[in-house]
Amino acid sequence: MKSLRTVAVLLAALAPLPAAAENGLTLYGGWRASGALEDDVGQRSVRLRDGAAGSLALDLTYDASRQVQLFLGRQRTSLAATAVGGGTLRLPVAVTYVHIGGTNFFDGPAGVGPYVAGGVGFTRLTPGLDGFESETRPSLSIALGYALPFGDRIALRVEGRGYWTLVRGSGGLFCAGGCTVVIKGDALSQLEMLVGLSLRF
Numbered sequence: 292m293k294s295l296r297t298v299a300v301l302l303a304a305l306a307p308l309p310a311a312a313e314n315g316l317t318l319y320g321g322w323r324a325s326g327a328l329e330d331d332v333g334q335r336s337v338r339l340r341d342g343a344a345g346s347l348a349l350d351l352t353y354d355a356s357r358q359v360q361l362f363l364g365r366q367r368t369s370l371a372a373t374a375v376g377g378g379t380l381r382l383p384v385a386v387t388y389v390h391i392g393g394t395n396f397f398d399g400p401a402g403v404g405p406y407v408a409g410g411v412g413f414t415r416l417t418p419g420l421d422g423f424e425s426e427t428r429p430s431l432s433i434a435l436g437y438a439l440p441f442g443d444r445i446a447l448r449v450e451g452r453g454y455w456t457l458v459r460g461s462g463g464l465f466c467a468g469g470c471t472v473v474i475k476g477d478a479l480s481q482l483e484m485l486v487g488l489s490l491r492f
Contacts (some may be wrong), residue, residue, distance in 0.1 A: 313402040315492070316347075316350075317348045317487040318487055319346040319364075320487070321484055322344070323341065323343075324483070325368075325479065325481045326478075326481065328370075328458070329474070330372045331474070333372065335373070337371065337372050337474065341368075342367070343366070344386075344483060345364070345365055346363060348487070350402075353401075354401075355400055355401065356396045356397075356401055357394065357395050357401060359393050360390075360392050360410060361390075362388065362390045362392070363389055364387070364483075365387045367385050368384055368386060372473075373472065375472070375473070382419070382472065383419030384419065386414065386417075387415040388414055389413055390411060391410055392409045392432070394406050394407070402489075403438055404438060405435075406436055407436075408433070408450070410432050411431045412429075412430060413427050413430055414427070414456040423465040424465055430454060430455060430457065431455055432452055433452070434452035436448055436451065436452075437450075438489065443491070445489070445491065447489070448487040450486075452483050452485060453482050453483075454479075454480065456478060459475075
């Protein structure tokens with residue numbers, strides 16, 4: 292019996308350990324394109340200028356194939372709108388997303404292979420000229436991506452992500468008292484392609 296107990300202890304010691312918790316911190320670079328809003332003065336559609344954006348995602352283990360995600364994304368862009376009284380005004384705008392949600396990996400453990408992600412939170416739209424007010428509006432995002440590990444600690448992530456921000460209101464966006472431009476719309480949509488390097492821990 293003593294020998295059997297010894298063998299059992301040795302087998303237990305040699306058995307594979309459960310997978311370690313898989314967390315990740317990912318720094319992304321991306322290219323973001325925007326849908327149309329309405330220029331109420333010029334009676335035409337206007338768009339935020341397409342351009343580069345940066346994002347940071349913190350993924351924390353929930354179970355074997357899912358993670359809780361905190362996502363931060365920021366883009367410095369601009370839009371050209373018709374000013375009250377005539378002429379065109381180019382308005383610099385910083386677009387910041389703060390979302391909490393999760394990722395779900397289809398084929399394997401968290402941090403490996405194809406995944407879907409999503410989050411809800413808010414969008415901060417910050418004009419870069421005096422006389423305009425910042426706006427904070429509710430938003431959500433949905434993403435489809437792939438994580439390719441390189442060793443135990445580093446992974447490459449490629450991701451496509453869509454954002455939708457509710458902007459509908461009684462007045463125009465960015466209005467502070469009298470509005471130089473009047474931008475309206477029901478929602479701001481943006482699409483982004485991201486490539487990121489993830490530190491796994």
